[in-house]
Amino acid sequence: MHAKDKNQSRRAFLKTSVVGTGGLMLSFNWLSAQTDTWEGKEVRALENVRLSGHIIINADNSVVIYSQNPEIGQNVKTSMPMIIAEELDVDWNQVSVEQADLDTEKFKRQVAGGSQSIRKSWPVLRKAGATVRALLISAAAEQWGVSAIELRTETGYVIGKSGEKLSYGSLAEAAAKQKIPKKVSLKKAKDFSLIGKSVMNVASREIVTGTAKFGIDTQREGMVYARLLHAPGFGQKLVSFDAKQALQIKGVTEVFEIDNKVAIIADSTWTAIKGGEAIKTIWSKPLTSEDSKVQRKTLLDMVNAKGQNAKVNMGNVEQGFKKADQVLERTYEAPFLPHNCMEPMNFFADVTDEKVELYGPIQTPENQRRAVAKLLKRSEDEISLGISRIGGGFGRRLNGDFVLEAALISNKIRKPVQLIYTREDDMTAGVYRPAVTYKFKAGLTDGKISAYDLSGAGINMRNTVRPGTWPQASVPNFKLESQSLESHVTFGYWRAPTSNFLAFAEQTFVDELAEIAKKDPIQFRLESLKQAIDAPFGKVRYEPLRMIGVLKLVAEKSNWETKKKGLYRGVSAYYSHNTYVAEVVEITIVGGQPKIERVVVATDCGIVVNASGAHNQAMGAVVDGIGHAMYGEMPLENGVPQHRNFDTYKALRNSEAPKVETHFVKSQKAPSGLGEPTLPPAAAAFANAMYAATRKRLYSQPFSEQGVVLQ
Amino acid sequence: MDLQVNGKKYTIDIDPQTPILWVLRDHLKLVGTKYGCGIGQCGACTIHFNGTAVRSCSIPVAAAANVAITTIEGLSEKGDHPVQKAWVDLDVPQCGYCQAGQIMTASALLSQNNKPTEEEIKLGMSGNICRCSTYTKINKAVKQASENL
Ligand code: FES
Numbered sequence A: 001m002h003a004k005d006k007n008q009s010r011r012a013f014l015k016t017s018v019v020g021t022g023g024l025m026l027s028f029n030w031l032s033a034q035t036d037t038w039e040g041k042e043v044r045a046l047e048n049v050r051l052s053g054h055i056i057i058n059a060d061n062s063v064v065i066y067s068q069n070p071e072i073g074q075n076v077k078t079s080m081p082m083i084i085a086e087e088l089d090v091d092w093n094q095v096s097v098e099q100a101d102l103d104t105e106k107f108k109r110q111v112a113g114g115s116q117s118i119r120k121s122w123p124v125l126r127k128a129g130a131t132v133r134a135l136l137i138s139a140a141a142e143q144w145g146v147s148a149i150e151l152r153t154e155t156g157y158v159i160g161k162s163g164e165k166l167s168y169g170s171l172a173e174a175a176a177k178q179k180i181p182k183k184v185s186l187k188k189a190k191d192f193s194l195i196g197k198s199v200m201n202v203a204s205r206e207i208v209t210g211t212a213k214f215g216i217d218t219q220r221e222g223m224v225y226a227r228l229l230h231a232p233g234f235g236q237k238l239v240s241f242d243a244k245q246a247l248q249i250k251g252v253t254e255v256f257e258i259d260n261k262v263a264i265i266a267d268s269t270w271t272a273i274k275g276g277e278a279i280k281t282i283w284s285k286p287l288t289s290e291d292s293k294v295q296r297k298t299l300l301d302m303v304n305a306k307g308q309n310a311k312v313n314m315g316n317v318e319q320g321f322k323k324a325d326q327v328l329e330r331t332y333e334a335p336f337l338p339h340n341c342m343e344p345m346n347f348f349a350d351v352t353d354e355k356v357e358l359y360g361p362i363q364t365p366e367n368q369r370r371a372v373a374k375l376l377k378r379s380e381d382e383i384s385l386g387i388s389r390i391g392g393g394f395g396r397r398l399n400g401d402f403v404l405e406a407a408l409i410s411n412k413i414r415k416p417v418q419l420i421y422t423r424e425d426d427m428t429a430g431v432y433r434p435a436v437t438y439k440f441k442a443g444l445t446d447g448k449i450s451a452y453d454l455s456g457a458g459i460n461m462r463n464t465v466r467p468g469t470w471p472q473a474s475v476p477n478f479k480l481e482s483q484s485l486e487s488h489v490t491f492g493y494w495r496a497p498t499s500n501f502l503a504f505a506e507q508t509f510v511d512e513l514a515e516i517a518k519k520d521p522i523q524f525r526l527e528s529l530k531q532a533i534d535a536p537f538g539k540v541r542y543e544p545l546r547m548i549g550v551l552k553l554v555a556e557k558s559n560w561e562t563k564k565k566g567l568y569r570g571v572s573a574y575y576s577h578n579t580y581v582a583e584v585v586e587i588t589i590v591g592g593q594p595k596i597e598r599v600v601v602a603t604d605c606g607i608v609v610n611a612s613g614a615h616n617q618a619m620g621a622v623v624d625g626i627g628h629a630m631y632g633e634m635p636l637e638n639g640v641p642q643h644r645n646f647d648t649y650k651a652l653r654n655s656e657a658p659k660v661e662t663h664f665v666k667s668q669k670a671p672s673g674l675g676e677p678t679l680p681p682a683a684a685a686f687a688n689a690m691y692a693a694t695r696k697r698l699y700s701q702p703f704s705e706q707g708v709v710l711q
Numbered sequence B: 001m002d003l004q005v006n007g008k009k010y011t012i013d014i015d016p017q018t019p020i021l022w023v024l025r026d027h028l029k030l031v032g033t034k035y036g037c038g039i040g041q042c043g044a045c046t047i048h049f050n051g052t053a054v055r056s057c058s059i060p061v062a063a064a065a066n067v068a069i070t071t072i073e074g075l076s077e078k079g080d081h082p083v084q085k086a087w088v089d090l091d092v093p094q095c096g097y098c099q100a101g102q103i104m105t106a107s108a109l110l111s112q113n114n115k116p117t118e119e120e121i122k123l124g125m126s127g128n129i130c131r132c133s134t135y136t137k138i139n140k141a142v143k144q145a146s147e148n149l
């Protein structure tokens, strides 16, 4: 966002322009609204505003809605426009959706990350739709010479008292000349006709016919392909390279060093790949310290020694342990994880004297434009950034390393460049979910947690713990500590950062505590949550009631109370991304190994915007969580990643994917995150079911390393 | 050399060792077929070779002479192959990147076995990785398509 925007923020804006044949583009700037005043009330119209969305209403009554955030498979290209369409009151069949480019004048927070797209844009998108609707009504009122209060709208039409109607398309031009109302009415949740329905992915047709264009599909006039060879191990420096052979390959045009990597420029992807293989490189000595076995031991020493770095320290945990009836201490370990987005990293850049054009799959376009401006010493105004369809994000594409690389290469050779990572380049390039180790210690008094001490240590992790989440506020003596081990291995946010493993550790630990307390694991959690409501220790920064809600829902839907012979269940509940999730995994044992019969998921994410999209997210994240807990790991030997491709890196396959049943708490609360929060609890629910079946606990991932084979 | 893709003839001058995947994508501009691993492990690049599903990343273009190649762009004229219809109907895709390969595998599977059991579907589809984990939806869609063949 530019500073100058602030000065304009006192005014309300409506920029209009006639597009095409009589179409009208309405472009708004506004401030995000307060979330608590939306429900069925009048909210202030779009004034004091700073960001904007695009609605085009064409003369034929079709509507184009620009989707502002990157689409990485989380379905925002469908669900965000649905919110606008709901308040605009148009038939979804009238609507087509376009991906917006990065535009900080019109939009705010064009980011795919933290499961925040819907949560953050909910009030803004609703206002956008409602304001345009109000303008259309006002235009009709003017035309009919009646008061706007007498008019209503219905799926793309303004309707008068005696049933006369005008299409939005016919009113669009006049609407643009109306004064923006000070206040607009938002619908009551009970009146929603689109929100909450199952709406298919707006890109489905393009995807199934192969016409959807991902970043990697970018092809431009005069474009060359680039591949980069990076160091085999973290921390190694390029000493020299020999490109003689590579340059003999027809189509390989240039080879040069750039930022401790070797760039190969070629006329096609394949020649760039071949060129890379033909280059001989010499790198500095590998670093023995960057070794998974060494690091694992160091992390263990760190959590055992404890740091001074307490994030939370309430009561007195040591006293608490002394007084407790029982004390349990457990350690949990997680390895590095690559993201392995199905579409390998790639980006297009065209740097000329006049401008810089960037295009491709990125979750954080605004940050990258800023970074490229700094890197190339160009003004941001000269840089455009288009967002392509994205073949998976999972956090990997929050990091724009490949955007900068593409820009650097194009800047050097002054040609349009498509940078492409091979799968091997992608998998070994780092930006991994950091390896992390947790040590939990808890004391039980009268069957309740009376002291709780968690110490985490992660590689390049600024914080390994999550203050403010359960069981904080339900335990009198409570401490969280976090330490970081410095390393050359690059850090990356990975779907549900921190939570993705912390939830596993915490929720399997709690399962053990419940067992020691001789309580049903759901009951044990419910009692603790009740404590946080009735007599909390300190401030409660989550909503225990909503957590209770999902636990009860999952118990009901999984028939938790009814035992079935040969069927083993495990439960887990976790709060992340402002969303509450409880899951039950049911397994049977086949030939001594687990077969997942069903996963039942209960989620409270407030209002569900798109039922089908929500199911897909919840289901996908659960399977993702179980798949990575089972197989995911990237071991390093002397800094060198030990997997390079899917031949040795095991990904969960179709035949192993469990059935996932999703249930959502009926809610009128504003929507919260959904792309991530069902992932964290999944592995623990599975491990707890494994314990129910085998009496063996799992303390580290991947489970396959401990002999677990999915049936 | 001559190639026949989606019923069209193409003549190209290219290193015969180039994998068909890159010929399709970079030279014929048929980018619906995707690159995922390049070593036959993920299925993103699946196309039909005389109706049989193959991994285009692992077959040199030299092997494609006199073969009728079908890619996702040519699976049906109007995008209305029962598999494509089921995919849209059941809202299968998430990021969508793997789905061309999934659909090409599924359609070849159904042309060989038009009433596959649940187990046969799972097994038949297990060579295709979906990083977004759309697997159970995929299986439902294959089943639905088999009923509408
Ligand atoms: S790209 Fe061919 S199987 Fe993965």
Ligand code: FES
Residues within 6 Å of the ligand: A073, A342, A391, A392, B093, B094, B095, B096, B097, B098, B099, B129, B130, B131, B132, B133, B134
């Ligand atoms: S839909 Fe994203 S990889 Fe399959």
